Amino acid sequence: MWVNYLDNRTAQKNNWLKIIGKSLLFMVLLFMLLLYIMPLFTINDKRPYQMYEAFYNERKDSVDAVIIGASNSYASWQSAIGWGDYGIAVSMLAFPNLMPQAIRYCIEEARKTQPNALYIINVNNFKSTEIRYNRIHYLADFMPFSSTKCKLINVLCDAGNIRMADRIEFFIPIIRFHSAWDSFTSESYSLQSNGLKGGSDYSLFLETSVDVSSEYYYTDESVPLDDNQEAILTELMDYCEANNVKVLFVAVPQAGNQESIVGQFNTIETIVKKRGFDFVNLLNVDEIGIDYTRDYYNEKHMNVHGSLKYCVYFGKYLVDKYGFADKRGDSMYLSWDYAYEKYSAMLQEYCIAPEITHDVTDRFDKIAEISTAVFYEDYAVLEWDMIAEAEGYDIFRKSDMDDEKTWTYVGTVEDGSLLYTDYGLRKKVIYTYTVVPYVYENGKKEYGYYNWEGVSGETIPNKVR
Amino acid sequence: MTFVSTEFLAFIAVTTILYYLVGHKYQWLVLLFASLFFYYSNSKWLLLVNTATGLITYIIGRLIENNNLKGKNLLESHDDFTAQEKKKVKEKTKRGSRRILTCGIVIVLGILVFLKYHNFFAGNANKILKVFGVKIPKHSLLLPIGISFYTLQALAYMIDVYRGKIAADRNPLKFMLFMSYFPQIVQGPIARYNQLADQLYQGHSFDYDRICKGMQLMMWGFVQKSMIADRLAIPVNQVFYHYRDYHGGIVFLSVLLYGLQVYTDFSGGMDIARGFSQMIGIEMDMNFRQPYFARSVEEFWRRWHITLGSWMRDYVFYPLSISKPFAKMGKITRKLFGSRVGSRIPPFISMFIVYTLVGFWHGAEWKFVAYGFWNGMFIMMGILLEDKYNLFRDKLKIDKDSYGWIVFQTVRTFIIVGFGRFFSRARGLRAALFMIRAVFVDFSDLSFITDGSLVELGLSNANWILLIFLLEILFIVDYLHYKDVHIRETIAKQHVIFRWTLYFAVIIAILVFGMYGPGYNASSFLYEQF
Numbered sequence: 001m002w003v004n005y006l007d008n009r010t011a012q013k014n015n016w017l018k019i020i021g022k023s024l025l026f027m028v029l030l031f032m033l034l035l036y037i038m039p040l041f042t043i044n045d046k047r048p049y050q051m052y053e054a055f056y057n058e059r060k061d062s063v064d065a066v067i068i069g070a071s072n073s074y075a076s077w078q079s080a081i082g083w084g085d086y087g088i089a090v091s092m093l094a095f096p097n098l099m100p101q102a103i104r105y106c107i108e109e110a111r112k113t114q115p116n117a118l119y120i121i122n123v124n125n126f127k128s129t130e131i132r133y134n135r136i137h138y139l140a141d142f143m144p145f146s147s148t149k150c151k152l153i154n155v156l157c158d159a160g161n162i163r164m165a166d167r168i169e170f171f172i173p174i175i176r177f178h179s180a181w182d183s184f185t186s187e188s189y190s191l192q193s194n195g196l197k198g199g200s201d202y203s204l205f206l207e208t209s210v211d212v213s214s215e216y217y218y219t220d221e222s223v224p225l226d227d228n229q230e231a232i233l234t235e236l237m238d239y240c241e242a243n244n245v246k247v248l249f250v251a252v253p254q255a256g257n258q259e260s261i262v263g264q265f266n267t268i269e270t271i272v273k274k275r276g277f278d279f280v281n282l283l284n285v286d287e288i289g290i291d292y293t294r295d296y297y298n299e300k301h302m303n304v305h306g307s308l309k310y311c312v313y314f315g316k317y318l319v320d321k322y323g324f325a326d327k328r329g330d331s332m333y334l335s336w337d338y339a340y341e342k343y344s345a346m347l348q349e350y351c352i353a354p355e356i357t358h359d360v361t362d363r364f365d366k367i368a369e370i371s372t373a374v375f376y377e378d379y380a381v382l383e384w385d386m387i388a389e390a391e392g393y394d395i396f397r398k399s400d401m402d403d404e405k406t407w408t409y410v411g412t413v414e415d416g417s418l419l420y421t422d423y424g425l426r427k428k429v430i431y432t433y434t435v436v437p438y439v440y441e442n443g444k445k446e447y448g449y450y451n452w453e454g455v456s457g458e459t460i461p462n463k464v465r
Numbered sequence: 466m467t468f469v470s471t472e473f474l475a476f477i478a479v480t481t482i483l484y485y486l487v488g489h490k491y492q493w494l495v496l497l498f499a500s501l502f503f504y505y506s507n508s509k510w511l512l513l514v515n516t517a518t519g520l521i522t523y524i525i526g527r528l529i530e531n532n533n534l535k536g537k538n539l540l541e542s543h544d545d546f547t548a549q550e551k552k553k554v555k556e557k558t559k560r561g562s563r564r565i566l567t568c569g570i571v572i573v574l575g576i577l578v579f580l581k582y583h584n585f586f587a588g589n590a591n592k593i594l595k596v597f598g599v600k601i602p603k604h605s606l607l608l609p610i611g612i613s614f615y616t617l618q619a620l621a622y623m624i625d626v627y628r629g630k631i632a633a634d635r636n637p638l639k640f641m642l643f644m645s646y647f648p649q650i651v652q653g654p655i656a657r658y659n660q661l662a663d664q665l666y667q668g669h670s671f672d673y674d675r676i677c678k679g680m681q682l683m684m685w686g687f688v689q690k691s692m693i694a695d696r697l698a699i700p701v702n703q704v705f706y707h708y709r710d711y712h713g714g715i716v717f718l719s720v721l722l723y724g725l726q727v728y729t730d731f732s733g734g735m736d737i738a739r740g741f742s743q744m745i746g747i748e749m750d751m752n753f754r755q756p757y758f759a760r761s762v763e764e765f766w767r768r769w770h771i772t773l774g775s776w777m778r779d780y781v782f783y784p785l786s787i788s789k790p791f792a793k794m795g796k797i798t799r800k801l802f803g804s805r806v807g808s809r810i811p812p813f814i815s816m817f818i819v820y821t822l823v824g825f826w827h828g829a830e831w832k833f834v835a836y837g838f839w840n841g842m843f844i845m846m847g848i849l850l851e852d853k854y855n856l857f858r859d860k861l862k863i864d865k866d867s868y869g870w871i872v873f874q875t876v877r878t879f880i881i882v883g884f885g886r887f888f889s890r891a892r893g894l895r896a897a898l899f900m901i902r903a904v905f906v907d908f909s910d911l912s913f914i915t916d917g918s919l920v921e922l923g924l925s926n927a928n929w930i931l932l933i934f935l936l937e938i939l940f941i942v943d944y945l946h947y948k949d950v951h952i953r954e955t956i957a958k959q960h961v962i963f964r965w966t967l968y969f970a971v972i973i974a975i976l977v978f979g980m981y982g983p984g985y986n987a988s989s990f991l992y993e994q995f
Binding site: 019026029030033034037041133165166168169174175176178179181182 | 466470472673925928965968969973976977978980981983
């Protein structure tokens with residue numbers, strides 16, 4: 001009888017083990033499958049993915065600084081260009097409409113791998129304390145699971161009075177974004193790092209220029225923060241102080257500033273300086289060379305041309321103030337070399353060459369505009385308006401052919417002529433030209449403004465008789 | 466907390482774990498607390514209406530039983546009673562029980578009528594009373610979830626106790642569980658006490674296979690509800706909200722799609738409820754048996770919402786048919802129209818009343834009354850014209866068992882029932898009539914299928930293709946059930962790799978293609994509103 005009883009017990013135990021084992025295996029396989037498909041169903045804008053990828057791919061304790069802020073952070077600073085110009089490794093954790101409540105947790109997350117970096121906090125979005133679902137998704141969808149992520153989501157949800165049950169979509173974004181399946185493209189399946197260190201490559205940034213000069217506003221007056229903003233700022237400073245975080249608060253140049261926003265920058269400056277933190281207000285710094293008639297794609301965001309000027313100024317500011325070493329040539333920073341090469345090559349399609357863009361002289365009274373462009377079977381004739389004081393003109397070309405997508409130098413005119421004929425073209429191809437005026441300064445060409453959109457036309461398929 | 470939500474999944478996971486952890490004796494308590502929690506999370510303090518109805522029903526049940534017992538005891542303690550005295554005691558007891566029952570019915574039904582139908586009656590009465598300058602005030606009342614379902618359950622319970630078919634429940638808390646059991650509270654099935662109560666009260670041991678099968682049924686429920694019904698809801702809502710903008714072809718298509726929507730919605734919800742119940746060892750009544758394979762409207766109603774149909778049969782149709790007034794009416798009609806026709810009139814009237822009530826049960830609007838009329842009318846016509854119809858078929862030399870004839874009958878029934886749904890789904894009676902008119906007057910051609918009009922109904926091309934694919938699967942599954950193939954058992958016999966691949970595919974499909982989550986708001990059930 002005892003033998004039977006023990007046999008039964010053993011059989012029962014084995015049965016239970018089998019059930020538990022089977023269930024666990026099923027759950028693990030299902031979990032793995034879900035992990036595989038989940039990234040497909042995240043917020044449609046994949047910039048945060050690139051931002052996180054770039055950040056987490058850095059070696060531990062290897063970057064000089066980390067910029068934390070909203071979209072005007074990545075519209076102004078390009079890490080790859082900063083590296084190319086000064087050899088400084090300044091990373092970014094910047095997200096569309098980053099709410100100030102999240103900054104403290106972004107620093108906490110970043111400090112897990114970059115504990116000794118300088119944290120540059122962009123204060124331009126400090127007024128956007130309103131919690132919105134998509135803003136949380138921008139932050140959370142690509143952040144790896146951790147206690148920081150949980151805290152971040154819960155703090156934001158508490159601030160936005162989001163129900164506990166509704167918070168799950170920030171941990172499992174497929175709950176909100178699963179319907180995206182019918183708008184998938186082949187790119188959706190191949191989400192991978194572009195190696196640009198979070199560099200902006202969206203078309204609005206690259207291709208748009210809007211005159212925002214009438215929106216520009218500056219004041220020395222201070223406008224007080226509201227209680228919520230003050231509490232957020234105090235908590236942020238407390239955290240930084242308690243953890244010995246090196247911080248620089250920065251206000252990036254932008255137009256479209258209401259009086260209250262610009263006034264609040266001054267208040268923030270007073271508060272943070274009182275606590276011993278650095279602050280720099282770049283809103284009214286002429287040396288950057290921002291041209292509000294051309295260098296923005298909307299009132300709050302620089303375009304590529306404004307951004308390149310900003311990088312030159314701000315990179316130098318960081319080097320001068322914090323003494324960051326030039327690390328170019330260091331074999332540990334090859335990914336930065338690659339990012340610079342790739343990003344500057346990409347920019348050539350839009351700005352001829354980055355070095356031309358940010359070394360422009362404002363000596364000329366206007367930009368060079370092509371007035372006539374006539375296209376024949378295998379050549380094109382260009383004419384442009386004279387620029388006073390210009391000593392010559394460089395002519396650049398690109399086309400719709402795959403191997404000519406970026407601007408290529410095709411020739412120079414120095415004899416006072418305003419005419420250039422470009423030979424050797426292919427039939428039925430759309431070519432785009434632009435003319436860049438220059439003067440010689442200490443034997444080196446100094447370029448003036450040019451029309452980066454250029455003038456386009458198509459060569460004819462057959463000879464006209 | 467709707468069935469199609471992460472909260473519900475978490476809720477049933479916790480409930481199932483607790484159910485098996487506490488041991489047999491307390492399992493019913495877990496279900497009671499879970500049911501009250503579920504009810505509260507959906508209806509907040511309207512839970513009290515459910516509780517009050519349950520309590521009243523419990524007390525009425527006990528009073529009836531006590532009264533019956535009192536009579537019985539009186540008879541047993543007085544052996545010396547004459548036959549006449551015994552009859553008198555029995556009659557008195559019955560009269561007393563009937564009074565208590567009537568009281569119970571008036572209160573329980575009164576709650577439903579007041580909450581659900583007050584405004585309807587007041588609105589219609591005011592049209593007449595306007596002449597006298599009298600106005601009955603309307604109230605903006607919230608309906609407790611499942612009131613139409615649990616009220617019928619309560620009525621059936623009291624009547625069954627009165628009829629002596631069941632013993633009254635002795636435990637008020639257990640009875641509360643019967644009245645509020647959460648899987649069935651949203652949209653049925655309308656359970657009978659003798660079929661469900663014992664299952665709820667007794668303990669169930671953990672059974673791995675049963676849990677797997679329950680989960681499979683739930684998954685199929687989610688496929689129907691979340692992938693098919695809520696996807697169909699998009700074009701259906703578009704057309705029914707803007708019915709004047711569409712020509713007859715699209716209107717006709719939309720009502721057929723609505724027929725599929727309401728089926729997959731209702732049946733999906735039912736499978737989720739039944740699946741969960743199976744996981745904890747409770748077998749709930751079937752509410753559907755492939756209704757769209759029915760070959761007549763009458764058969765359709767035997768396959769559609771079966772528990773409502775059987776409730777109406779047992780508690781309205783039969784009592785009416787054998788009631789004294791109907792017996793008297795039968796005599797008169799036989800005298801007037803002869804026995805063949807005359808004997809059919811009383812049951813027809815009962816049937817007509819039943820279907821009007823079925824329509825009215827769905828909602829307090831004339832369009833639902835019309836919906837009931839429509840179905841009742843076709844059922845009666847089917848019975849009345851059956852002989853002529855068969856004669857006509859025989860003259861055309863059509864084999865009644867031929868495949869073509871069966872398909873014809875099935876499609877014909879689907880369309881007749883579908884047309885009836887104009888009444889239940891349209892915004893009002895006038896809108897329903899407008900839409901029916903559009904189908905007959907404004908049906909120009911079928912070009913809307915290919916000219917891109919369908920995409921303008923809110924579903925992308927990819928979604929239409931997916932929908933067609935899902936409807937094909939639904940058809941195959943229903944057909945296999947119709948042919949008595951046990952799909953889950955067939956799957957269980959397959960190799961583990963096949964089975965698990967299938968399960969993973971279905972889970973991922975629900976996650977990706979389901980219309981759930983914050984991007985959608987169609988996750989409440991259609992029958993929840995009734």
